[in-house]
Amino acid sequence: MAKATRAAAAWRTYREVSKPGSPGLMTRVRAMPRMVGAVMRGRYAGMGRSKLALLGLGVVYIVSPVDVLPDFLMLIGVADDFGVFLWLMGSLLGESGRYVQHERAVIQARLDQV
Template identity: 45%
Template sequence: MARTLKRTAAFAALGRALTAGARGGPSLGKRLGALPRMIRATARGEYDGGLRLALMAAATAYVVSPIDVVPEAFLLLFGLADDALMVTWLAGSVLSETERFLAWEAARPTVVPGHVVR
């Protein structure tokens, strides 16, 4: 049940992102620009997206790996449907996680490094 909800949330995020321009949400460019910052913040331990980033990396590796050629070689329709589902999930997950990251980033207090002068 929880897996179905997560998949549903990823697909819903994809739908929201595709219509974000009309509703005033973050643009696709802002979301993609947030990816390097999200990875950096996760690597530093500031942001809690480690598992989600690992799942997205695994999905990307699966789609581009030679292992993925096996379903296409024997079951063409299943192999292509498998890729389409994985890419759609990956796109929805990236959009959902970047939306979450941008909200987290906006809620953080901004601190300018420097010295206090009295």
């Protein structure tokens, strides 16, 4: 991923998180474990298990000592990890924001039934 593309993705994520009425950063972070559980139990159709698996592979890639581009290649080796990190954070924050909105809609629907 090119440097400009990573920067644009980071900027889009920041704008989405800071948009008025949108779930804030910490709300999204706290929702991530609930989202993963809901996807695994089949209670959230907004994200499939395959995308969850892809996000998990991103986490494994970042923490794994084995890299496509080894870190000893200085900037190039660190850049691939950073690119995966930016993609992972953008994806997780975006998905968790949609999940929080889904949770709010479910709660509102329950309240409307009462």
